Amino acid sequence: MTLDVTPELLGRSAVSNCRSNAGEYQNCVGCGIRRFAVCGALAENELPEIEAIVQTRRYEPRQTIFQEGDTAHAIYTITGGTVRLQRDLPDGRRQVIGFAVPGDFIGLSLEESFTFSADMLTKGTICAFDRTKFTGLLTKKPALMHRLHAIASHELGIAQEQMVLLGRRRADERVAAFLMSWGQRMRHPNGVAVTLPLPMGRQDIADYLGLTIETVSRTLSRFFKERILLDVPHGVRVLDPERLRAVVV
């Protein structure tokens, strides 16, 4: 048994992300994103054990999944749609911690309460695992535990990269870096002009990048004018990936 996680395992398929009406899975066997999710650590004959503790839920845009401080009765795997994760300051300032897409796991820490809130940006479907039962299953399935740790480690690396972005990058670098990383999660090959769906609003991007909505808007406008990007409804088309990459350095 190895603890290494291949990029493929942690990546997401373009298919699962890009179809907005994804996530109609009646059972784990037929689940298209299983191999990208925690459940992928289990063999097919073990799936009934996880099906026993899972509940599929359907969400509407703007619906809250849980809030900071809530007791973590359940932990989640996203199977369809995009989720916004955020922390709030008492005075209204907000930091978006990340965006979760199909295959992503929420509640890695297994702790009793959540330290951030989660809201749907789009319609979506989510597998909710009873937290206590899930941790119980972990003690019986080392492979699941290993996978969970690999995912947590991967998230930690992403968080550190985000610290560099927030601490040391300029506004245009932040926006470019965001678009590149979002593009990678959408599984579009680098170096090719592609259309990126952006299910989050400008304010969400701003709160993710530690900027204001005006700065994000201005920066994108500049990229549009410079023909690095093309403005399309609910997204952008990357016209010049090379120059976009060059912005980040």
Place this chain on the structure above:
Amino acid sequence: MTLDVTPELLGRSAVSNCRSNAGEYQNCVGCGIRRFAVCGALAENELPEIEAIVQTRRYEPRQTIFQEGDTAHAIYTITGGTVRLQRDLPDGRRQVIGFAVPGDFIGLSLEESFTFSADMLTKGTICAFDRTKFTGLLTKKPALMHRLHAIASHELGIAQEQMVLLGRRRADERVAAFLMSWGQRMRHPNGVAVTLPLPMGRQDIADYLGLTIETVSRTLSRFFKERILLDVPHGVRVLDPERLRAVVV
């Protein structure tokens, strides 16, 4: 078996941090920080198994432990001294990811190469585990695996808090928040005026907080003038913990 980690387990003792000449441990049985470290997941009779794959190393100030991109032959537990973890940008910009103190684990991800570098700020001692052998041990010791994941989750939470700081906090809030969290790691009770050792320089604090050395210096000077802090060699004395806390909001 529970996966929850009590604050005590993840906290650090003031004793182990504050003695600068800590870390003279001949074996794991007598190791004073074991209960705060990963190794604490093992029973005493299991210690020989980890002693078999560990090597104690002694470091001098400014010495490099490893650099970004290096192959991770070993992973580490700090037993004495303070370590600076950082990522560098090609143009010289630098983000300090964190400071590791006795009990902390470095190399949580178990991946083949490091994504950040680690340097000693002080003299120190470190337990170096052969990475391959350590991951092998993990498959045999579920408790060790669970502990590792709990630590990684805890680090992830800290990283998210740091994102809020870097993305949404003002300079004085950042400095105050840093001093408070550093104080907690030094295990000084809140609400009491205490002397905090600061083994890192102003530039390190600046690169941790996403500021310049001048801003850190100016902010500290303001706190000194306002009698919130008292300037002491290689550290600060917290005169008014309440007002320091009030700065952060």
Place this chain on the structure above:
DNA sequence: CGGGTTATTGATGGTGTTCAAGGGGTGTGG
């Protein structure tokens, strides 16, 4: 259409950076 939300664009200003100079501590060597 029309009302509300979200995004864009412009003008102005503030927080923190940059540039520059001086101060203070530490360690070393005479």
Place this chain on the structure above:
DNA sequence: CCACACCCCTTGAACACCATCAATAACCCG
């Protein structure tokens, strides 16, 4: 033990980037 050099830190002044304030425009759904 003092002198000096070096490094780090502090402080000041000017500037820049991004935030704030403000108004308009585009979009979305009803």
